[in-house]
Amino acid sequence: MHAPSLTRLDLPGGARPRGLVLVLHGGKPHSMAPVDARSLEVPVVLLGHSMGARTAVQVADDPQVRGVVALAPWFESHDAVDALRDRTLAAAHGRTDKITSARRTQDFCRRAEGLARQVDFHDMGRVGHYMMRRVETWNDFALSRSLVALAD
Numbered sequence: 001m002h003a004p005s006l007t008r009l010d011l012p013g014g015a016r017p018r019g020l021v022l023v024l025h026g027g028k029p030h031s032m033a034p035v036d037a038r039s040l041e042v043p044v045v046l047l048g049h050s051m052g053a054r055t056a057v058q059v060a061d062d063p064q065v066r067g068v069v070a071l072a073p074w075f076e077s078h079d080a081v082d083a084l085r086d087r088t089l090a091a092a093h094g095r096t097d098k099i100t101s102a103r104r105t106q107d108f109c110r111r112a113e114g115l116a117r118q119v120d121f122h123d124m125g126r127v128g129h130y131m132m133r134r135v136e137t138w139n140d141f142a143l144s145r146s147l148v149a150l151a152d
Contacts, residue, residue, distance in 0.1 A: 043065075043150055045068070045149045047068075048070060048071070048073070049073075050072055050073065050074045050100060053068070053069075053073030054073055054076075054079065056070065057084060060084055060087050061082070066088065067087045067146075068089050068090070068149075069091075069141075070089070071092055071142060072097055072099070074099075075107075085115050085116070087117060088117055088120075088145075088148065090148070091108070092121075092122040092123075095123065096127060098129065099128075102123070109121040118148075118152070124141075
């Protein structure tokens with residue numbers, strides 16, 4: 001079996017993407033059997049930005065989900081962490097985010113400790129919500145933490 005990896009494809013002629021497609025693996029129409037080595041299904045990591053990250057942690061209790069990678073997440077103090085039981089949580093947040101709160105993200109991560117299999121909070125420094133600065137660092141965080149969750 002090969003080590004997990006992700007591939008980034010550059011669009012021809014420097015074209016910019018016009019949207020995002022989330023590709024979900026296939027499966028059987030009526031089965032609760034776990035994925036096995038002969039199947040084309042793969043474990044799932046939920047990667048979300050802002051409200052997408054908040055949604056991801058709420059649906060992370062699906063049996064196929066291994067973890068959540070949250071980028072500048074929109075967490076509130078009353079958000080439940082129960083769906084993260086035995087999953088990984090990796091969150092990155094900039095200190096100068098004026099849309100969502102890095103402090104709330106840290107609090108959410110602390111509440112998930114002991115319940116989640118692994119919790120990782122990464123301070124992105126003096127960057128804002130839209131991830132327009134330190135793009136490579138955001139991308140590296142998302143890629144590396146997704147691979148960690150898949151390898152667990």
